[in-house]
Amino acid sequence: MNKRIALYKQIYPIQAIQYSISSFIPVCPIYLTDINENEVYCEFDCSNDEYTEIRDEFCNYLIAVSNRSDHYA
């Protein structure tokens, strides 16, 4: 099972991605496997059963962290 997602730098700031990964380390190790001009690839080191739930929670958390740097009320 492919446990890799592509995150776009135009959507999520790289700092938010790094912060989210470090926050999720106790739950599941996530590796930045590849970074190119537009995308950051994250690989989840977890079981197939857990993957979908962790990925969904991770993406929601990433959206929340990305919004922290946005200051309009």
Next chain:
Amino acid sequence: MTRIFKVTQNVLHFSIDTKAYPMSAILKTAYIFIEKYYIFLSLNGSELLVDMKRKDGVLVDESDAGEFYNELLNQILRVHIYQNTKNIRELILGRALHQTCIEIESSAIIETPDESSFNIDEIAEDWFAQQEDI
């Protein structure tokens, strides 16, 4: 332009044109929806692809995307207000901060003596020479 909504495995897929909607508004809208939905955002050229899945397992349909679009309009309005009132907010903040500056009373300021109020010859005279005269 026809909007395409697709549901596969209880995940709703739809796209948003990033030329029409600012990215900050889209991200803010997504943030509001993460309480009830799992959201994943990706890009395809200028199209932002949104994948939405309900946390409680209820089936998703087009009305969920409609809710997202409505909130997106709300957020765009907020972005416009934010941009249009940027100058006045900075002015109000600057004025408020200026008023908190500590004011120094005029009596507390040490006045420097005027040069014409003393004679340099009286100060520069040798003390021993003065005593000899006495």
